[in-house]
Amino acid sequence: MKSFAPIALVIAVLTAVPLLVHSNVVLNFLVVALMIALAGQGWNILGGYGGQYSFGHAIFFGTGAYVTAILQVQYGINAWLAFGAGIVAGAAVGVVVGWLAFRAGLRGSYFALVTLAFAEVLRILASVAPITGAGVGTLVKLDLRFAALQFESRALFYWLILALVAVALVVTYAVERSRFGAWLTAVRENEDAARALGVDAVAVKLGAMVISGAITAAAGCFYVQYFLFVDSHIAYGAWISVEALLTPIIGGAGTIFGPLVGALVVKALGEGALLVTGQAPGLDLVVFGIVLIAVVGLSPRGIVGLRQQLGARFGSRRGAGEASRG
Amino acid sequence: MLSPVILIPALLNGLLTGAVYALVALGLTLIYGVLHIINFAHGALLTAAMFAAYFAFKVLGIDPYLSVFIIAPLFFAVGYALQRFVIGLASHGEDRNMLLVTLGLAVVIENALLFGFRGDTRTIDVPYAFQTIDLGFTYLAVPRLVGFVAVFVVALILWLIMSLTDIGRAIRAVAKEKLGAQLSGIDVAHVYAVTFGLGTACVAVAACLLMPTYYVNPGAGNAFVLIAFTIVVLGGMGSVPGAVLGGLMIGVVESLSSLFLGDSLGQVGIFLIFIAVLLVRPQGLFGANA
Amino acid sequence: MSTRKIPLSRRQFIASTALGAAAAATGTIAMPSVLRAAGTPVKIGVLQPVTGPLSYSGTQGQLGAMLAIEEINAAGGIKALGGAQLDPMVGDAQSTPAGGTAEVEKMNAAGVSCIVGGYASGICLATTQAAARYDLPYVVDVGVADNIMTRGLKNTFRFGPGFGVIANAAIDNLIAINDAAGKAAKTVMIVHEDSLFGAGLAKLLNAKLPEKGFQVLETIAHPTPTRDFNTIVLKIKAQNPDLVIPANYYNEYVLLARTMQQQHVKPKGIYSVLGGAASSYKFVKEFPEAANGIMDCNHWFNPLSDKAQALKKKVEAKGQFFTYEVYLNYASIGLVADALERAASADRAKLIEALASSTWAGHIMPYGPTKFVDGQNQGAAPCGTQVQGNDIKVILPAKFADAKPKFPIT
Structure with a gap:
């Protein structure tokens, strides 16, 4: 994306939402959607731009969540500082996992599986370690004060998560335009060629992992402040790893708005399916799954990519989707 | 407590448990080896097959050891159709889209089962469920021994298909060099679908062998998926003998680490081995060159 | 499931819409809880994890709540409110705290007087706190974690025993x-x-x-x-x-x-x-x-209670097992109905007051008359x-x- 204007516009429009919509149902929906978008934005840096598909972004989400919660509860540290520490911890875990995985030369499915395994190891450790509250989990005290980073109003939570999403949008924009971003996409397209051109692929991927980890960890930190409770399944469970990769790919991996669009679409789909099917347990998720498959089938390069694809379709009769078939 | 009195039964038990894991992993490794996708719907398909075995017993009165001869071909057809008409079409041949489509399938299957049959845990009561062979120092449950034998039978059948039949040769060709196979006139879409069908049939066999001693509910299959991934990696992605050996090995590791570390922490042992193998020898312990 | 939604009979429907229309015409709809027309249904949120890993428990819990509502309505509704019927709003917590919270928001927006359910401790921790924002009474059905009740939330009650x-x-x-x-x-x-x-x-x-x-x-x-x-x-x-x-x-x-x-x-x-x-x-x-x-x-029901035995037969006649989720939810709805009778109002604050001072003895659990201290029923025991x-x-x-x-x- 060449210009910053669309980002500024999107942020401005989203900022205005609570001024126009007062329904807490809608605000809560948007808060959760933006939180998932944020987790997806983290994934997108590494997976979308760097081509390194992680199945275990729960590593970062969970680390951010636990660090934020534990620092407050066990050590009495201010929530804002704990939030920041959670993000830093996410980046630090990114260094460790990235260093191990990339130095060993893991790519493709192997990288995906090693992240999955790390998430699982952390989940099991968190479910037995005393510091995380083990099986009981960690409960953050309800304390609706600005200093405790808890707000009476859903709108303030909304602006907080929107601010985080906005920062992540700007970071993504900066990455995309930087030399680092060019190296990163070069590694994604052809790692061996990039190496031949003198790109330090391991360092580049490691850098992406750190940024990615920090952003997804921020989503975890936010989760704790919003729901005030975390246990090993919430923190390191497969659900968030799946959400973090689902939303950018649906929206458009390797695009600035992909995760945001994907999260809003996926979450809206879930609600829509619920409306259509009424109160039959499971049926809404069946509809959701079918529509999900249909969306993937219709927009192989993500929803953001669909626009470009449609343009191409009008230009020539061959769709972009068919070219890659077979 | 770590006398041989408990160590040897624990080892035997690990082998028996590992055999079932290997069966689940066989399907996964086959699909991975050819299509190069990680099939997220594997656990859901296992659950679906377990429900099929459950209803075959409850409604039709067919023992799971007999119904396997109906359910496995049925699930071959299901797998074939899913790959041919859903996964292949919706993913446009792109790996990341296959990932999402199998993920979507998992959601659909699991919740269709929930919608149809509620979340109840179901078990069947076959006469041989509690039959055991007395070895003097321990008892071996008959259904688990059957599972142990079955994994070798299934692996042998797969090996025969792969080495002796035309479709087997085509599958191997596609796995090795997709473009070349395509150029030499192999219908890749058909080969993919057959592979997915075979993988799904393996899962169906595993389901029928599990039902006499296990339970089924709409999430039951998921318990076996992560462990199956581990085995696939350990045995080398795409390797049939690797999956069998890997399965047995993971079974033993699980049993022993549960003995030494306890069951909660014991699971960490499996994943640490998994990570170590990936980092040090990503082609797997029994895999050919990467 | 056949009891998922309790359809209002046509007559009730006409009556309630007619009343609603009349209330709207006179401008009282804006303050329904204060100037509630006699007989206006009282909305109750029935929140259970009916999908995801907890779906079995959630479905059973929903069954218990719905059976209680059905019986109370058949017996003439809330008499202190002119025979007002209980109008259940069912919600799916999807076995996650986030899912439960989203449902609490919807239930609050729909104007429920009270929410019953949650099932798992992790879900209850999130949902009670979300409901607390609106001073919305919340009765925990199972959720045994002790810290659900020790956070000083005035809206939260638990009929059953804690861990x-x-x-x-x-x-x-x-x-x-x-x-x-x-x-x-x-x-x-x-x-x-x-x-x-x-x-x-x-x-x-x-x-x-x-x-x-x-x-x-x-x-x-x-x-x-x-x-x-x-x-x-x-x-x-x-x-x-x-x-x-x-x-x-x-x-x-x-x-x-x-x-x-x-x-x-x-x-x-x-x-x-x-x-x-x-x-x-x-x-x-x-x-x-x-x-x-x-x-x-x-958790167990009072085997000496005829009501409990009758309920057991009813649940079994539906082809379901009489599990603790069923009778704890059944009893929790009864608790709310009793509080509505004594509050003679569907107003949330009054309902909280009535729950806190509840001395209900007509239930099916072996707890004795209810007595709440900081929201926890003191007589509750396994x-x-x-x-x-x-x-x-x-x-x-x-x-x-x-x-x-x-x-x-x-």
Whole structure:
């Protein structure tokens, strides 16, 4: 994306939402959607731009969540500082996992599986370690004060998560335009060629992992402040790893708005399916799954990519989707 | 407590448990080896097959050891159709889209089962469920021994298909060099679908062998998926003998680490081995060159 | 399920819409809780995890709540509100705290007077707190974690017992049973799942049992789900304890019991706590042999209550098992209905007041009249049960017992 204007516009429009919509149902929906978008934005840096598909972004989400919660509860540290520490911890875990995985030369499915395994190891450790509250989990005290980073109003939570999403949008924009971003996409397209051109692929991927980890960890930190409770399944469970990769790919991996669009679409789909099917347990998720498959089938390069694809379709009769078939 | 009195039964038990894991992993490794996708719907398909075995017993009165001869071909057809008409079409041949489509399938299957049959845990009561062979120092449950034998039978059948039949040769060709196979006139879409069908049939066999001693509910299959991934990696992605050996090995590791570390922490042992193998020898312990 | 939605009869529907229209015409709709027209339905949120891993429990809980609402409506609704019917709004917590919170928001926006449910502790922690923002009364149906009730949330009530009460009762009951049997059991092994209730219980048992002359040979934690119990059973076999104390969920319990049978492990007794299966009619029906003689300390209805027995028959007639989720939710709805009668108002603040001062005795649980302190019902306690003759009998407390403990069983 060449210009910053669309980002500024999107942020401005989203900022205005609570001024126009007062329904807490809608605000809560948007808060959760933006939180998932944020987790997806983290994934997108590494997976979308760097081509390194992680199945275990729960590593970062969970680390951010636990660090934020534990620092407050066990050590009495201010929530804002704990939030920041959670993000830093996410980046630090990114260094460790990235260093191990990339130095060993893991790519493709192997990288995906090693992240999955790390998430699982952390989940099991968190479910037995005393510091995380083990099986009981960690409960953050309800304390609706600005200093405790808890707000009476859903709108303030909304602006907080929107601010985080906005920062992540700007970071993504900066990455995309930087030399680092060019190296990163070069590694994604052809790692061996990039190496031949003198790109330090391991360092580049490691850098992406750190940024990615920090952003997804921020989503975890936010989760704790919003729901005030975390246990090993919430923190390191497969659900968030799946959400973090689902939303950018649906929206458009390797695009600035992909995760945001994907999260809003996926979450809206879930609600829509619920409306259509009424109160039959499971049926809404069946509809959701079918529509999900249909969306993937219709927009192989993500929803953001669909626009470009449609343009191409009008230009020539061959769709972009068919070219890659077979 | 770590006398041989408990160590040897624990080892035997690990082998028996590992055999079932290997069966689940066989399907996964086959699909991975050819299509190069990680099939997220594997656990859901296992659950679906377990429900099929459950209803075959409850409604039709067919023992799971007999119904396997109906359910496995049925699930071959299901797998074939899913790959041919859903996964292949919706993913446009792109790996990341296959990932999402199998993920979507998992959601659909699991919740269709929930919608149809509620979340109840179901078990069947076959006469041989509690039959055991007395070895003097321990008892071996008959259904688990059957599972142990079955994994070798299934692996042998797969090996025969792969080495002796035309479709087997085509599958191997596609796995090795997709473009070349395509150029030499192999219908890749058909080969993919057959592979997915075979993988799904393996899962169906595993389901029928599990039902006499296990339970089924709409999430039951998921318990076996992560462990199956581990085995696939350990045995080398795409390797049939690797999956069998890997399965047995993971079974033993699980049993022993549960003995030494306890069951909660014991699971960490499996994943640490998994990570170590990936980092040090990503082609797997029994895999050919990467 | 047939009871998912209670359809209003056509006459009720016409009556309520006519009243609604009249209220709207006179401008009173804006303050429905203050100037409520007599007979206007009272909206109650029925929040359960009906999808995801907890879906079985959630569906059972919903069944219990719906049966209670059906009965209250059939019996003439809330009399203090001119026979107002209870209008259930069902919500799916999707087995996650986030899912539960989203439903609380929807229920609040729809103007419910009260929410009942949550089931899991993790969900209840999030949903009670979300409801607290709106001073919306919330009755926890199961959620045993003690910290749900100790956060000072004024809107939150729990009719059933919390974890600490259950664990202490479990230990007291065990000692009473063992003493009565001439201290037949001296050694125990604990097999527990590794989350809140199993791990917490194991800790308490390990602290208290040695004081009472028991020797805890080993404590084994396992995750949920656990696929294979053979190694655990091998350990039990090697140690040969007098008593095995399992604390885990239904699926794991079934596997454990089956494996013990396969490996011919027969201790003098099995005493489970909040056992997934030992106080489950399903388990008794499907595994009568393995179930025989197992004791449990768990949520249980008052077997001497005719209402409870009638409800049990009704649930069984629907082809479902009479599980604790059913009767705890049934009772919780009853609690709300009783509070509505005494508040004579569907106003949230008045309802909270009525709940806090509740002295309800007409319920089906062995708790005595309700008395709430900081939202927790003080009389709430679990029962000691034992599987005897293919049925589940209450053996403790003596006041509610319909059988004597049989221990040791071998």
